[in-house]
Amino acid sequence: MARVTAAPAPVPIVVEGVSKAFGAVQALLDVHVRVGAGEFLGLIGPSGCGKTTLLKTIAGLVRADAGRVTVGGRTVAGPGRECSVVFQDFALLPWATAQRNVEFGLLLRGAPGAERAATARRVIAKVGLAGFEDAYPSQLSGGMQQRVGLARALAVNPQVLLLDEPFASIDEQTRRLFQDDLLRLWSEERKTVLLVTHSMEEAVYLADRVVVLSPRPGRVHAVLDVPLPRPRESSDVRATAEFAGLVDGLWKILRKLQ
Amino acid sequence: MTPPGSDLGRTGLTAVLGLLAAWEVLGRLDLSMFVPPVSEVAVAWWRLLGDGTLSRAAASSLVSLVKGFVPAAVLGVVVGLGMGRFRTVRYVLDGWVNALMSAPLSALVPILIALFGIRDTVVAATVFLFSFFVIVVNTLTGVRGTDRALVEMARVFGAGEAALFRRIYLPAALPAIMLGVRLGAVQAVKGMVVGEMLISLVGLGERLIYYGNTFLITELYAVIVSVLLLALLASQLAQAADRALVRWK
Numbered sequence: 001m002a003r004v005t006a007a008p009a010p011v012p013i014v015v016e017g018v019s020k021a022f023g024a025v026q027a028l029l030d031v032h033v034r035v036g037a038g039e040f041l042g043l044i045g046p047s048g049c050g051k052t053t054l055l056k057t058i059a060g061l062v063r064a065d066a067g068r069v070t071v072g073g074r075t076v077a078g079p080g081r082e083c084s085v086v087f088q089d090f091a092l093l094p095w096a097t098a099q100r101n102v103e104f105g106l107l108l109r110g111a112p113g114a115e116r117a118a119t120a121r122r123v124i125a126k127v128g129l130a131g132f133e134d135a136y137p138s139q140l141s142g143g144m145q146q147r148v149g150l151a152r153a154l155a156v157n158p159q160v161l162l163l164d165e166p167f168a169s170i171d172e173q174t175r176r177l178f179q180d181d182l183l184r185l186w187s188e189e190r191k192t193v194l195l196v197t198h199s200m201e202e203a204v205y206l207a208d209r210v211v212v213l214s215p216r217p218g219r220v221h222a223v224l225d226v227p228l229p230r231p232r233e234s235s236d237v238r239a240t241a242e243f244a245g246l247v248d249g250l251w252k253i254l255r256k257l258q
Numbered sequence: 259m260t261p262p263g264s265d266l267g268r269t270g271l272t273a274v275l276g277l278l279a280a281w282e283v284l285g286r287l288d289l290s291m292f293v294p295p296v297s298e299v300a301v302a303w304w305r306l307l308g309d310g311t312l313s314r315a316a317a318s319s320l321v322s323l324v325k326g327f328v329p330a331a332v333l334g335v336v337v338g339l340g341m342g343r344f345r346t347v348r349y350v351l352d353g354w355v356n357a358l359m360s361a362p363l364s365a366l367v368p369i370l371i372a373l374f375g376i377r378d379t380v381v382a383a384t385v386f387l388f389s390f391f392v393i394v395v396n397t398l399t400g401v402r403g404t405d406r407a408l409v410e411m412a413r414v415f416g417a418g419e420a421a422l423f424r425r426i427y428l429p430a431a432l433p434a435i436m437l438g439v440r441l442g443a444v445q446a447v448k449g450m451v452v453g454e455m456l457i458s459l460v461g462l463g464e465r466l467i468y469y470g471n472t473f474l475i476t477e478l479y480a481v482i483v484s485v486l487l488l489a490l491l492a493s494q495l496a497q498a499a500d501r502a503l504v505r506w507k
């Protein structure tokens with residue numbers, strides 16, 4: 001039954017001069033970011049600098065006061081079909097099983113029941129949760145809940161994947177496994193990925209480029225290229241001097257911001 | 259509720275039996291005609307059940323209860339959802355709901371009698387009034403308490419207003435709604451008795467007034483016990499519905 005839909009070609013994200021204030025709080029000020037089609041971009045910055053706001057603006061959840069966001073050429077005016085989001089706090093339906101949670105995006109996008117169930121089962125297996133389809137979120141660990149959140153985002157087969165600190169509430173060991181899973185998934189079906197993180201190692205390990213936002217009001221302070229070879233998940237990239245040098249470079253940028 | 263045979267269930271049963279024993283002893287001491295022994299009450303209850311007095315009264319009461327409570331539950335949930343979701347609706351109704359929620363509703367029954375005449379419709383209307391507001395307020399609270407993150411998540415996946423309502427707000431508010439329905443069910447029994455006592459025409463409430471006025475104290479207690487049993491039944495039914503609907507908690 002599982003209809004394997006060909007992954008749609010990844011699309012670029014262009015953020016041009018975006019500003020956003022919440023009352024007196026200027027969260028973002030004249031932010032310019034380009035994410036190439038199929039690129040993995042890391043976004044890092046001090047707490048409260050507007051990372052989530054930027055991600056939500058791209059997702060169409062937050063309307064910018066000024067500037068423009070386009071995803072695959074379409075100007076974002078609200079949530080669209082290109083993007084899906086993995087939320088920092090999971091945002092799982094507590095009243096639904098893992099299976100139903102993963103089906104939720106497909107349900108809202110009008111996929112027929114049988115296809116929904118089959119796709120969800122396939123993606124659940126892909127994120128390593130086979131056998132937990134009937135578990136409720138309250139019966140799953142934080143890491144497993146986050147995998148459900150990732151599976152839900154992947155199930156709709158988006159061209160753009162927006163991840164908001166997806167590994168923040170997960171222990172180090174699980175996090176590393178999960179990071180590798182994410183890289184593997186990304187290499188299988190190229191998607192444009194924007195990953196918000198607090199971890200310099202994580203940003204360097206995962207991303208092609210890392211954008212550093214300044215403290216509030218958030219603006220692009222620096223962009224760091226990460227020329228580490230891929231695939232990184234099966235090698236010991238973390239142990240190389242190059243990796244350490246890049247993390248150190250990122251730290252030097254961030255330290256000056258504090 | 260605790261399953262029978264569990265420790266809590268046994269403790270509860272012991273407490274009830276102890277209370278009944280104390281009642282019996284107190285009644286046997288013959289302190290006052292207003293405290294008949296529980297065994298005599300039980301005999302009276304059985305007799306009133308046998309001669310059809312109780313079942314007739316209870317049947318009439320139940321009809322009023324259903325006629326008042328079902329619309330109160332349906333309308334209460336609808337109004338609560340509307341108030342929870344739409345600021346205008348909330349602004350218009352908030353004052354009314356709060357005022358009527360805390361008002362001594364029995365005081366309104368004479369108005370209902372003036373409106374409907376001395377008829378059993380008044381009882382259904384009283385039931386409605388007593389149970390409606392607590393259901394509205396609980397539903398409203400449930401909707402207002404919906405996790406913003408879930409709403410944003412649903413919007414990302416393309417939910418419009420109707421889908422948000424059906425897939426997020428309603429299920430998120432369901433535990434609060436069911437709590438409101440449970441509290442409302444108990445209030446409904448109260449409203450039923452108050453209404454029946456005030457119109458003194460039908461149902462268990464009329465029997466309360468009758469036996470009270472004629473000093474048939476044992477029979478009076480038998481009716482009170484029936485009312486308590488009815489309240490318990492209503493609450494248990496609502497709880498069963500709650501458990502069936504909110505399985506994930």
Ligand SMILES: Nc1ncnc2c1ncn2[C@@H]1O[C@H](COP(=O)(O)OP(=O)(O)OP(=O)(O)O)[C@@H](O)[C@H]1O
Nearest residue numbers: 022025026027046047048049050051052053054216
């Ligand atoms: N809906 C909102 N209403 C009011 N203020 C908001 C809202 N969303 C964000 N803010 C404010 O905007 C600023 C940026 O918030 P944002 O959540 O984007 O930061 P962040 O970089 O994601 O922070 P963190 O690293 O802690 O997650 C903060 O000062 C926050 O208080």
Ligand SMILES: [Mg+2]
Nearest residue numbers: 051052053088
């Ligand atoms: Mg954030």
